[in-house]
Amino acid sequence: MSNNRVRHVRYGGVEAGGTKFVCAVGQGGDDPSDIAEFPTGEPVTTIREAIQFFRSSRRVGDDLRAIGIGAFGPIELNPDMSDYGHMMATPKPGWQNVDIRGEFARGLGLPIAIETDVNAAAIGELRWGAARDLDHFLYVTVGTGIGVGAVVGGALLRGVQHPEMGHMLIPTSPDELSGFVGVCPFHGTCVEGLASGVAIVERWGSRLSELRAEHPAWQLEAEYLAVLFANLTFTLQPQRIVVGGGVMNTRILSLARERLHSFLAGYRTTLRELEAVKRYLVLPELGNRAGVLGALELARRALGEDSHRGM
Amino acid sequence: MSNNRVRHVRYGGVEAGGTKFVCAVGQGGDDPSDIAEFPTGEPVTTIREAIQFFRSSRRVGDDLRAIGIGAFGPIELNPDMSDYGHMMATPKPGWQNVDIRGEFARGLGLPIAIETDVNAAAIGELRWGAARDLDHFLYVTVGTGIGVGAVVGGALLRGVQHPEMGHMLIPTSPDELSGFVGVCPFHGTCVEGLASGVAIVERWGSRLSELRAEHPAWQLEAEYLAVLFANLTFTLQPQRIVVGGGVMNTRILSLARERLHSFLAGYRTTLRELEAVKRYLVLPELGNRAGVLGALELARRALGEDSHRGM
Numbered sequence: 322m323s324n325n326r327v328r329h330v331r332y333g334g335v336e337a338g339g340t341k342f343v344c345a346v347g348q349g350g351d352d353p354s355d356i357a358e359f360p361t362g363e364p365v366t367t368i369r370e371a372i373q374f375f376r377s378s379r380r381v382g383d384d385l386r387a388i389g390i391g392a393f394g395p396i397e398l399n400p401d402m403s404d405y406g407h408m409m410a411t412p413k414p415g416w417q418n419v420d421i422r423g424e425f426a427r428g429l430g431l432p433i434a435i436e437t438d439v440n441a442a443a444i445g446e447l448r449w450g451a452a453r454d455l456d457h458f459l460y461v462t463v464g465t466g467i468g469v470g471a472v473v474g475g476a477l478l479r480g481v482q483h484p485e486m487g488h489m490l491i492p493t494s495p496d497e498l499s500g501f502v503g504v505c506p507f508h509g510t511c512v513e514g515l516a517s518g519v520a521i522v523e524r525w526g527s528r529l530s531e532l533r534a535e536h537p538a539w540q541l542e543a544e545y546l547a548v549l550f551a552n553l554t555f556t557l558q559p560q561r562i563v564v565g566g567g568v569m570n571t572r573i574l575s576l577a578r579e580r581l582h583s584f585l586a587g588y589r590t591t592l593r594e595l596e597a598v599k600r601y602l603v604l605p606e607l608g609n610r611a612g613v614l615g616a617l618e619l620a621r622r623a624l625g626e627d628s629h630r631g632m
Numbered sequence: 633m634s635n636n637r638v639r640h641v642r643y644g645g646v647e648a649g650g651t652k653f654v655c656a657v658g659q660g661g662d663d664p665s666d667i668a669e670f671p672t673g674e675p676v677t678t679i680r681e682a683i684q685f686f687r688s689s690r691r692v693g694d695d696l697r698a699i700g701i702g703a704f705g706p707i708e709l710n711p712d713m714s715d716y717g718h719m720m721a722t723p724k725p726g727w728q729n730v731d732i733r734g735e736f737a738r739g740l741g742l743p744i745a746i747e748t749d750v751n752a753a754a755i756g757e758l759r760w761g762a763a764r765d766l767d768h769f770l771y772v773t774v775g776t777g778i779g780v781g782a783v784v785g786g787a788l789l790r791g792v793q794h795p796e797m798g799h800m801l802i803p804t805s806p807d808e809l810s811g812f813v814g815v816c817p818f819h820g821t822c823v824e825g826l827a828s829g830v831a832i833v834e835r836w837g838s839r840l841s842e843l844r845a846e847h848p849a850w851q852l853e854a855e856y857l858a859v860l861f862a863n864l865t866f867t868l869q870p871q872r873i874v875v876g877g878g879v880m881n882t883r884i885l886s887l888a889r890e891r892l893h894s895f896l897a898g899y900r901t902t903l904r905e906l907e908a909v910k911r912y913l914v915l916p917e918l919g920n921r922a923g924v925l926g927a928l929e930l931a932r933r934a935l936g937e938d939s940h941r942g943m
Contacts, residue, residue, distance in 0.1 A: 457791055473784060480768055480869020482900060488866045490859050490895065492803045492821065507897040510803065548801050555799045556867050558791020584801065586818045589793060 329384040333375050333431070334616030337361070337392035337421065338438060339413050339465065344371050346378045346385065349617040350449045356613070364419045372428035387432040388425055389619030391441020391612050396421070398435065398483055406435045434623035438462075438612055440477050442565065442605070443470030444622075445615025450606035451563045458559045460605070463546065464566035467513040471557060478557075487513040491548045496541055498524055516545035518568045529568055542573055547580030550602060554585065554592075565605040578602050640695040644686050644742075645927030648672070648703035648732065649749060650724050650776070655682050657689045657696065660928040661760045667924070675730045683739035698743040699736055700930030702752020702923050707732070709746065709794055717746045745934035749773075749923055751788050753876065753916070754781030755933075756926025761917035762874045769870045771916070774857065775877035778824040782868060789868075798824040802859045807852055809835055827856035829879045840879055853884055858891030861913060865896065865903075876916040889913050 331354065336343040340361055347354040355378050361367050379385045395409040406422025422435045436444070443452075443460035452458040456475040462468050467487035471478035478484060488511045493503075503514030504523050514520060521529050525538050532538045550562055564574065582598045592598055605611045642665065647654040651672055658665040668685050672678050690696045706720040717733025733746045747755070754763075754771035763769040767786040773779050778798035782789035789795060799822045804814075814825030815834050825831060832840050836849050843849045861873055875885065893909045903909055916922045 473789065474787075476785075478784065478868070481871055481902060482869055484869050485866045485899065488899065489863045490803055492801055507899050508895070552800045552863065553867070555796045556864070557789070558793055558795050560792055584819070588796065588799065588818050591792060 330386055331384050332617045332620035333378070333385055333388040333429075334441075334613045334618075334620060335371055335388060335390040335392075335425070336438065336441065336612035336616055337371075337390055338612070339393045342367055342371055343613040344374045345613045345617060346375065347617060349445075349614050349621070361413075364416055364421075364424075368419075368421065368424045368428070372425065375429055385429075385431065387434065387620040387624050388429060389434040389436070389441065389616035389621075389623065390421065390425065391436050391438045391616045391619070392421055393438050395483075396435065396437065398437070398479075406433070432620075432623055434619040436477070436616075436619055437468070437470065437483055439468035439470040440483070441470075441613075441615035441619060442607075442611035443472055443477070443563075443615065444618050445607050445611040445613075446563050446605050447472055447615075448618045449614060450611060451603050452561060455560045457557075458561045458563060459553055459557065460611075461549070461553075461562060461564040462566035463516065463518070463564065463568040465518050467517050467549070467566075469553065471559070473557070486549075486553065487511065487517075489549060489552060491515065491545065491552070494541055494544050496537065496544070512545060512549045516542055516549070516568075518566075521568065529573065530570065534572070539573065539576060542568070543576030543580050546573070546577045547584055550577065550581045551584035554581075554589065558589070561600075562602050563605050564602065565608070565611060569604065571604070574602065574604060641697055642695050643928045643931035644689070644696055644699040644740075645752075645924045645929075645931060646682055646699060646701040646703075646736070647749065647752065647923035647927055648682075648701055649923070650704045653678055653682055654924040655685045656924045656928060657686065658928060660925050660932070672724075675727055675732075675735075679730075679732065679735045679739070683736065686740055696740075696742065698745065698931040698935050699740060700745045700747070700752070700927035700932075700934065701732065701736065702747050702749045702927040702930070703732055704749050706794075707746065707748065709748070709790075717744070743931075743934055745930040747788070747927075747930055748779070748781065748794055750779035750781040751794070752781075752924075752926035752930060753918075753922040754783055754788070754874075754926065755929050756918050756922040756924075757874050757916050758783055758926075759929045760925060761922060762914050763872055766871045768868075769872045769874060770864055770868065771922075772860070772864075772873060772875040773877035774827065774829070774875060774879040776829050778828050778860070778877075780864065782870070784868070797860075797864065798822065798828075800860060800863060802826065802856065802863070805852055805855050807848065807855070823856060823860045827853055827860070827879075829877075832879065840884065841881065845883070850884065850887060853879070854887035854891050857884070857888045858895055861888065861892045862895035865892075865900065869900075872911075873913050874916050875913065876919070876922060880915065882915070885913065885915060 334345045343358050345356040357374050397404045408416045408419045426433045446452045460470040469486035503510035504520045505511050505514030578598050582595045587593045645656045654669045656667040666689050708715045719727045719730045733744050737744045757763045771781040780797035814820035815831045816822050816825030889909050893906045898904045
């Protein structure tokens with residue numbers, strides 16, 4: 322950190338989720354000196370509340386330099402587009418076409434960095450969490466939807482638009498419930514359609530965590546996630562996969578590791594042993610703070626200050 | 633090209649395939665000034681023949697600077713490993729553990745660059761072919777096996793080991809022949825197990841090109857390839873996918889474009905129209921010369937001379 326040079330520089334981070342906003346001010350890591358959460362409501366109200374939080378925080382010392390936002394989406398992330406930083410065709414009522422980046426910029430008069438929620442969480446884990454020693458890894462979130470943020474050579478993987486790896490088409494398990502056709506409105510039986518939190522509730526009528534250990538839901542979920550992890554391994558050959566989100570816990574992680582080990586079939590020489598797979602597929606170290614801490618780091622990187630590693 | 637500075641600099645390229653070796657000398661593009669092909673036999677004989685070709689070529693003017701090799705594999709491509717440039721567990725009889733890079737280096741006393749065959753072909757298409765205006769694209773080969781070379785931000789995508797995207801697990805089609813379980817010894821029904829040239833012959837008893845246009849083999853192949861292309865699109869969001877290899881032709885390309893358009897379901901805004909998908913999924917422009925020309929380019933890049941774009 323640049324404490325010697327500038328003692329009081331701080332950044333703002335916003336984890337703009339579909340159900341809640343988490344805002345923090347600080348330098349990140351163990352130091353979000355101020356943090357607040359509130360439910361995601363109407364865009365005007367919610368963004369105003371977040372801006373008010375940063376304004377209040379600012380009074381303490383006039384040292385807030387930039388804001389990073391990790392947002393649900395889809396968002397336009399191409400700076401060359403006229404609607405850069407706008408929400409696109411989101412299913413969240415009222416949020417379509419909202420200029421989330423512009424609202425924060427106008428409200429606070431600060432530089433604003435914006436990313437997908439999962440990319441922000443990936444950056445948080447890269448800077449302070451389970452991937453801090455790496456430059457090529459994946460952050461997967463398994464919650465209401467399934468998303469993947471990929472860091473390749475220290476930089477977020479981008480393309481013509483941000484990756485949508487949760488829509489990968491995968492085999493339906495022979496153990497799938499007869500007649501279950503997935504919940505993805507686009508593809509039905511993509512990973513998100515088969516293994517997201519929404520799919521679990523649709524299929525079994527309750528959340529995974531509410532089902533007993535012997536319930537077939539556990540093995541089925543582990544199988545689908547393991548196929549995703551295997552396909553991501555074949556495609557991107559990351560050093561590690563960090564997997565978080567509301568559906569994940571140590572039990573599903575453990576089952577998914579066993580299935581992944583079996584799917585890889587020894588093909589990657591460094592993952593022949595189950596013990597190696599246990600170090601390869603891990604939970605986030607920042608837990609549910611990965612997103613907001615990653616947003617803080619995005620703000621810091623946007624200013625090019627004290628760059629930890631290249632983006 | 634650097635003609636003004638050094639008129640006679642040339643490079644050597646080797647497309648080291650499982651069935652034949654193609655060797656060329658030149659500056660690439662339209663100028664492989666010397667080219668030769670011979671069947672892949674015993675390693676000692678085959679490599680000696682290739683070395684002899686380059687030695688003969690060298691006598692013309694002493695200007696051969698480096699050799700690039702695009703090889704079948706798997707090969708160890710990590711320069712930090714003691715067996716860098718060696719063949720690994722290849723099924724090709726006699727070739728396991730062959731130090732292909734070292735043999736060329738000792739035989740010719742020149743710098744040697746080595747890559748997978750599909751990565752070499754990707755570099756060829758990037759430098760002179762269907763991707764010459766791009767910095768983020770995929771080269772897919774559908775032949776005996778299925779391989780993918782990915783260029784991300786102008787550089788070959790690498791990871792802990794080179795990607796094996798052909799092993800991606802995909803849904804078996806409802807139109808699949810009853811009892812067909814794929815030909816991949818590792819995973820059965822991965823893309824390679826279902827859609828490679830070997831899979832086609834195993835399933836139908838003949839090559840695709842020998843089957844009449846109404847035969848269900850065509851639609852089935854198109855479906856499997858389209859799933860691969862869709863998953864690669866979701867994962868890497870390339871600007872273009874260039875697809876070559878012995879199985880590909882304009883008919884299967886056309887069918888695969890239609891299925892891909894349907895699988896993408898309008899999710900990527902720039903690919904909503906079939907016409908856009910036709911520009912997105914294309915045949916190689918260098919045809920069966922992509923590999924050897926890419927190998928030439930690898931040689932040039934290895935010397936850091938006249939670098940067209942960063943690797």
